[in-house]
Amino acid sequence: MTPVVEAEKVSFAYDGEPVLEEVTLKLFLGDFCALIGPNGSGKSTLLKILVGLLRPQEGRVRLFGKDLEEFREWHRVGYVPQKVTALVDRVLPLTVAEAVALGLVARRGLSAKERRLRVARALERVGLSGMEGRLLRELSGGQQQRVFLARALVGEPELLLLDEPTTGVDFASQERFYELLGNLNREGITILIVTHDIGVVDRHVKQVACLNRRLVFHGDHLEFCRHPEVCGFTGAGHHLVGHRH
Numbered sequence: 001m002t003p004v005v006e007a008e009k010v011s012f013a014y015d016g017e018p019v020l021e022e023v024t025l026k027l028f029l030g031d032f033c034a035l036i037g038p039n040g041s042g043k044s045t046l047l048k049i050l051v052g053l054l055r056p057q058e059g060r061v062r063l064f065g066k067d068l069e070e071f072r073e074w075h076r077v078g079y080v081p082q083k084v085t086a087l088v089d090r091v092l093p094l095t096v097a098e099a100v101a102l103g104l105v106a107r108r109g110l111s112a113k114e115r116r117l118r119v120a121r122a123l124e125r126v127g128l129s130g131m132e133g134r135l136l137r138e139l140s141g142g143q144q145q146r147v148f149l150a151r152a153l154v155g156e157p158e159l160l161l162l163d164e165p166t167t168g169v170d171f172a173s174q175e176r177f178y179e180l181l182g183n184l185n186r187e188g189i190t191i192l193i194v195t196h197d198i199g200v201v202d203r204h205v206k207q208v209a210c211l212n213r214r215l216v217f218h219g220d221h222l223e224f225c226r227h228p229e230v231c232g233f234t235g236a237g238h239h240l241v242g243h244r245h
């Protein structure tokens, strides 16, 4: 089976400072993988490389079997960057519909009606039907997170990459968000999520990948629970040692 996303021996350095070394990671259709690791271990960098925002100095990335250089079907990939809700107050006052429609830039040739329908459908999927006209900055942090998830979903992607999407939102909203991701995964979307707190995603993910400049573990979730020490985790609750936000 062709991996949905694949990093092969990816190495990356910022100004000569190595951040990733020979990282090989493959996700297959239907995977739901948590990418964990200490602060500064390269998680966000790896995600940016996978969506083509950064170019690795060594190694290759393939999406749906195609080399990143040749990949053009960006509507098949949804990306939720880190701290996106922190930007809300700094940008122009966007409505919910405008924010979600930003995810349609890779979709050319859609009529205005089709765009509206897709935005409505994406909002329905995240439980925010009818919120199109609301100002983004008037929403709660948890609702804003779901708007950005809708933005990533509006192109109807098959692969979703999320970078700490629930930072700064309360526990109930986090739970709800992960439930939502679980449903999307059951619908067939392959998911890679960067998270700091495996304790919260625990019940939802199928695999865990642990990064510490190199990939130190990638396996199914149950296997990880048996050997949490491989990633410097304590046993109880799998919280990262010294790593709470």
Ligand SMILES: Nc1ncnc2c1ncn2[C@@H]1O[C@H](COP(=O)(O)OP(=O)(O)OP(=O)(O)O)[C@@H](O)[C@H]1O
Pocket (backbone or CB within 6 Å): 014, 019, 037, 038, 039, 040, 041, 042, 043, 044, 045, 046
């Ligand atoms: N634009 C940049 N320029 C230079 N160094 C950077 C840049 N972005 C990140 N770094 C450095 O690269 C390393 C990896 O950063 P990255 O954000 O990928 O780690 P992370 O595992 O996502 O961290 P966190 O868990 O704190 O979000 C860190 O040492 C960071 O300071």
